[in-house]
Amino acid sequence: MFRLEKAxxxxxRNLSLNRAxxxxxxxxxxxxxxxxxxxxxxxxxxxxxxYRAAMEMVGDLGGLETEYRKVFWEKVASRRxxxxxxxxEFSMLANYLRIAFxxxxxxxxxxxxxxxxxxxxxxxxxxxxxxxxxxxxxxRHHENADRIVRVHFGESQVVTPTAAGPTIxxxxxxxxxxxxxxxxxxYQPISVRRGEEAFLEDGFFFADSTVFDVFSMPFVxxxxxxxxxxPMTMVITESTARKYFGNELAVGQTLSVGSGTEYEIxxxxxxxxxxxxxxxxxLASFATTGWSTREIWNSSNFYTFLLLENGGLLGAAQAKVNxxxxxxxxxQPGAVPDDFQLVLYPLTSIxxxxxxxxxxxxxxxxxxxxxxxxxxxxxTNLATARxxxxxxxxxxxxxxxxxxxxxxxxxxxxxxxxxxxxxxFAVVLxxxxxEPFNQIAGKSVVFEPFTxxxxxxxxxxxxxxxxxxxxxYPAMMLSSFEPARVLKQSSRTGSGGFGFRRVLVVFQFAVxxxxxxxxxxxxxxxxxxxxxxxxFDDNDVVVLTISDQELxxxxxxxxxxxxxIPGIEGASAINSIPGYQRSGYDMRVExxxxxxxxxxxxxxxxxxxxDEDVAEVLALEMIAGNGFPEDPGYEPEPGNYRYLxxxxxxxxxxxDLDTAVGRQINLLGNRIGEIHGVYExxxxxxxxxxxxxxxxFIEPMQFNRLMLKTAGGSVGELMTRIEETWxxxxxxxxxxxxxxxxxxxxxxxxxRQTSAIVSVFSILAIFIACLGLLGLASxxxxxxxxxxxxxxALGANVGQIFVLMISELTRLVIVSAVxxxxxxxxxxxxxxxxFAYRIDLSWWIxxxxxxxxxxxxxxxxxxxxxxxxxxxxxxxxxxE
Amino acid sequence: MFSKPLxxxxxxxxxxxxxxxxxxxxxxxMQEALDLSDGQLRWTAGTLYPLMHRLETKGLVxxxxxxxxxxxxxKYYRITAAGEKALQADKQEWIxxxxxxxxxxGPDLQPxxxxx
Numbered sequence: 001m002f003r004l005e006k007a008x009x010x011x012x013r014n015l016s017l018n019r020a021x022x023x024x025x026x027x028x029x030x031x032x033x034x035x036x037x038x039x040x041x042x043x044x045x046x047x048x049x050x051y052r053a054a055m056e057m058v059g060d061l062g063g064l065e066t067e068y069r070k071v072f073w074e075k076v077a078s079r080r081x082x083x084x085x086x087x088x089e090f091s092m093l094a095n096y097l098r099i100a101f102x103x104x105x106x107x108x109x110x111x112x113x114x115x116x117x118x119x120x121x122x123x124x125x126x127x128x129x130x131x132x133x134x135x136x137x138x139x140r141h142h143e144n145a146d147r148i149v150r151v152h153f154g155e156s157q158v159v160t161p162t163a164a165g166p167t168i169x170x171x172x173x174x175x176x177x178x179x180x181x182x183x184x185x186x187y188q189p190i191s192v193r194r195g196e197e198a199f200l201e202d203g204f205f206f207a208d209s210t211v212f213d214v215f216s217m218p219f220v221x222x223x224x225x226x227x228x229x230x231p232m233t234m235v236i237t238e239s240t241a242r243k244y245f246g247n248e249l250a251v252g253q254t255l256s257v258g259s260g261t262e263y264e265i266x267x268x269x270x271x272x273x274x275x276x277x278x279x280x281x282x283l284a285s286f287a288t289t290g291w292s293t294r295e296i297w298n299s300s301n302f303y304t305f306l307l308l309e310n311g312g313l314l315g316a317a318q319a320k321v322n323x324x325x326x327x328x329x330x331x332q333p334g335a336v337p338d339d340f341q342l343v344l345y346p347l348t349s350i351x352x353x354x355x356x357x358x359x360x361x362x363x364x365x366x367x368x369x370x371x372x373x374x375x376x377x378x379x380t381n382l383a384t385a386r387x388x389x390x391x392x393x394x395x396x397x398x399x400x401x402x403x404x405x406x407x408x409x410x411x412x413x414x415x416x417x418x419x420x421x422x423x424x425f426a427v428v429l430x431x432x433x434x435e436p437f438n439q440i441a442g443k444s445v446v447f448e449p450f451t452x453x454x455x456x457x458x459x460x461x462x463x464x465x466x467x468x469x470x471x472x473y474p475a476m477m478l479s480s481f482e483p484a485r486v487l488k489q490s491s492r493t494g495s496g497g498f499g500f501r502r503v504l505v506v507f508q509f510a511v512x513x514x515x516x517x518x519x520x521x522x523x524x525x526x527x528x529x530x531x532x533x534x535x536f537d538d539n540d541v542v543v544l545t546i547s548d549q550e551l552x553x554x555x556x557x558x559x560x561x562x563x564x565i566p567g568i569e570g571a572s573a574i575n576s577i578p579g580y581q582r583s584g585y586d587m588r589v590e591x592x593x594x595x596x597x598x599x600x601x602x603x604x605x606x607x608x609x610x611d612e613d614v615a616e617v618l619a620l621e622m623i624a625g626n627g628f629p630e631d632p633g634y635e636p637e638p639g640n641y642r643y644l645x646x647x648x649x650x651x652x653x654x655x656d657l658d659t660a661v662g663r664q665i666n667l668l669g670n671r672i673g674e675i676h677g678v679y680e681x682x683x684x685x686x687x688x689x690x691x692x693x694x695x696x697f698i699e700p701m702q703f704n705r706l707m708l709k710t711a712g713g714s715v716g717e718l719m720t721r722i723e724e725t726w727x728x729x730x731x732x733x734x735x736x737x738x739x740x741x742x743x744x745x746x747x748x749x750x751x752r753q754t755s756a757i758v759s760v761f762s763i764l765a766i767f768i769a770c771l772g773l774l775g776l777a778s779x780x781x782x783x784x785x786x787x788x789x790x791x792x793a794l795g796a797n798v799g800q801i802f803v804l805m806i807s808e809l810t811r812l813v814i815v816s817a818v819x820x821x822x823x824x825x826x827x828x829x830x831x832x833x834x835f836a837y838r839i840d841l842s843w844w845i846x847x848x849x850x851x852x853x854x855x856x857x858x859x860x861x862x863x864x865x866x867x868x869x870x871x872x873x874x875x876x877x878x879x880e
Numbered sequence: 881m882f883s884k885p886l887x888x889x890x891x892x893x894x895x896x897x898x899x900x901x902x903x904x905x906x907x908x909x910m911q912e913a914l915d916l917s918d919g920q921l922r923w924t925a926g927t928l929y930p931l932m933h934r935l936e937t938k939g940l941v942x943x944x945x946x947x948x949x950x951x952x953x954x955k956y957y958r959i960t961a962a963g964e965k966a967l968q969a970d971k972q973e974w975i976x977x978x979x980x981x982x983x984x985x986g987p988d989l990q991p992x993x994x995x996x
Contacts, residue, residue, distance in 0.1 A: 032906050032907045057910075058926065075937055582906040775913035
């Protein structure tokens with residue numbers, strides 16, 4: 001029996017819960033319905049029929065609300081109720097959050113898997129963000145950073161002749177000023193002394209006095225104005241000042257450099273930030289050297305920096321510089337080589353582009369983003385998998401008047417709560433992991449979320465973005481469930497979002513396979529470099545530095561003194577140690593303009609001055625000739641130079657091994673001499689570079705290093721003896737030593753860093769992906785309980801059920817591998833390009849990565865799957 | 881029946897015209913439009929009332945609650961001076977538009993509805 005009053009009051013109750021309609025709106029509508037019903041009854045309809053007609057006229061609740069919402073804020077504003085309404089909205093927000101917390105608390109397993117994955121992902125991302133930020137900030141601390149360019153000599157050489165700066169500055173009005181820096185200490189460490197205390201300084205540079213106008217280098221003492229005007233003056237960094245003077249005032253005091261020149265200290269600088277591409281400790285006035293006023297083009301040892309009027313003038317300036325160079329080539333033939341050019345390079349690109357760090361930065365940015373997306377995919381997957389269970393909840397909420405927008409907000413609330421909880425953990429994790437990360441990455445980034453004003457807003461923005469990315473799909477999917485459908489179905493069927501879930505799993509495993517393959521290639525390449533013979537013996541070699549002419553002149557006496565120590569088996573003086581042999585010479589050979597008067601037969605070779613014992617100390621393998629002859633009275637003179645050359649040199653010139661010994665070559669200028677032996681190629685530079693022709697020759701005035709071959713074993717006591725001997729033969733010089741094998745190791749530091757970081761992040765990415773898989777597996781097992789029960793009741797065994805459970809996953813992992821392998825192949829081939837001696841990319845590395853990913857995936861789900869397969873069918877079927 | 885955009889566009893001038901003849905409550909306005917158009921102007925409550933409220937906040941109409949002899953009170957709407965002005969502007973626009981359409985289509989087009 002239809003009762004009008006009851007129908008109207010039910011209808012009214014639903015409506016009055018809706019904020020979009022004010023109480024008087026409801027009253028107005030009620031009156032409308034009553035009028036409508038009354039008119040209908042007057043026309044002879046029954047009350048029920050009239051009521052239905054009236055309801056049709058009113059429109060459904062959703063449509064009604066939408067229309068009322070459109071005028072809602074205008075009405076509220078006209079009645080000055082905005083503030084109250086906002087409070088209301090906020091209390092709704094609080095309500096969403098409260099319900100979200102309650103839901104998360106009730107599903108602790110689900111919540112902890114998500115929080116674990118998200119916080120690990122976010123922590124990685126934060127660390128990588130810091131790293132990238134640090135790389136990006138290189139050389140940006142200078143006020144004029146955007147206006148400073150460095151002049152390069154050709155495409156790759158960063159040092160220029162003294163004439164480059166003044167010539168350009170005179171000709172180009174765009175150039176405000178230039179400054180030249182002469183990094184003497186980088187070529188050979190300089191001995192700096194105060195009283196009895198001496199140190200070898202590789203950070204001893206010279207600079208024009210304009211250096212402080214071009215660069216921003218704050219002084220802590222002294223006056224930047226004219227600090228480097230006079231000869232024999234120098235400015236030092238704060239920590240250098242502390243090293244030599246302790247707490248004394250450094251300005252006004254002197255330090256003795258090299259063989260005793262006294263430099264007055266006119267200023268103390270703040271230490272250079274780690275994000276400066278050049279690092280010095282002592283900066284002496286360029287005016288001290290004869291170079292500063294001699295404008296010459298034929299010796300390139302100096303950095304030249306220009307300060308442009310503005311950074312936009314770079315193109316114009318480069319064009320004019322090209323004109324200068326073209327003019328020189330036309331007017332003064334022979335003054336500069338034919339291939340000579342000057343390139344202006346922006347200061348802020350030196351680190352990223354010139355030093356190639358941007359590749360590194362891009363790789364890590366990509367990894368950080370991928371890890372974060374894997375973590376988001378976990379959330380999306382688990383939330384939609386759970387949706388099947390929550391279908392009923394959604395249905396009931398909708399029936400009780402909730403509409404799509406409200407439910408979507410509710411589900412967004414849940415993702416936001418999870419993400420922000422995870423962010424808190426991520427911040428804690430990141431601040432804990434930043435130190436180990438610095439060590440692995442060789443960085444010194446700091447993570448100070450509460451003191452750096454930029455960090456918290458970044459983190460908040462990140463939280464909001466991630467909540468949205470992770471929560472969008474589940475919110476849309478869950479809120480659009482139709483109550484009639486979800487309530488009619490039994491609670492555990494339905495596969496909402498199943499297709500999308502598969503896409504995300506494929507994405508996660510594609511990334512996993514990619515990272516696994518990348519890690520393997522990097523590791524194999526590192527192992528390849530470790531295993532590859534260097535061609536010389538780097539074990540048990542102590543390296544000392546010969547820093548002045550006197551020691552060079554007396555190198556034989558010095559050697560003898562060390563050889564007298566028991567436990568030292570050999571000694572050899574050399575210009576630079578293997579791995580770091582960079583100096584090059586123009587070479588001519590007999591029959592092709594040996595004297596080097598023309599361009600004929602010109603070859604650039606590596607030329608390293610070394611003494612007669614070099615082959616023995618480095619254990620080079622002689623493949624022809626006997627090596628340098630024993631000849632204590634030998635002094636090199638033009639015409640009687642003595643050479644050892646490597647196999648590649650002989651092959652490049654086209655000589656036979658048998659006839660090479662005794663032939664004449666000349667390393668310009670004027671070092672004609674005879675080949676006394678050929679040695680097997682050794683890696684005189686890092687394995688990134690190919691072995692090129694090399695010649696060793698005796699020229700004591702160029703010796704910088706003394707290598708001592710020890711008998712091996714413990715060196716503790718031996719080092720004391722070596723130090724005592726050093727004090728004896730080189731009084732007043734700093735005693736500093738290193739080991740050859742450690743120096744070689746250092747060559748590959750950045751490769752090892754890449755390897756370590758990629759490995760760590762790959763493991764994390766895999767871990768996070770597996771967490772998600774674990775969660776999905778438990779839902780899948782639960783959802784299929786009944787199916788498994790029936791299959792078992794019909795005779796399937798545990799093995800068959802297990803295969804059934806993992807076959808889907810196996811297919812997905814295979815699809816992932818098919819997607820990931822070509823990408824990984826392409827990327828890793830590019831990475832390997834940078835190594836002259838590299839592994840071949842063979843298919844099995846990628847197959848291994850795919851199989852590993854599959855094994856990891858199956859292992860992750862196996863516990864759940866086996867448990868599901870083992871369940872007694874009676875248990876699982878009893879539910880119904 | 882008219883298309884939705886046309887219904888929405890014509891809502892304001894029609895409502896204001898009805899009110900210009902004297903105050904009325906929502907159901908009355910709706911009925912009048914229905915009668916006037918031989919059932920062609922069939923608004924829902926969700927269309928009419930939000931419009932009334934918007935006209936009210938714009939100051940084109942005012943409203944007043946009056947008790948009725950039987951049942952709950954009714955909310956009556958009355959056009960304001962501003963409303964009259966808006967109606968004149970609306971009228972002019974519709975007539976101009978109508979004139980353009982007639983000029984385009986010719987004078988022999990007959991409306992399907994004979995207005996009383």
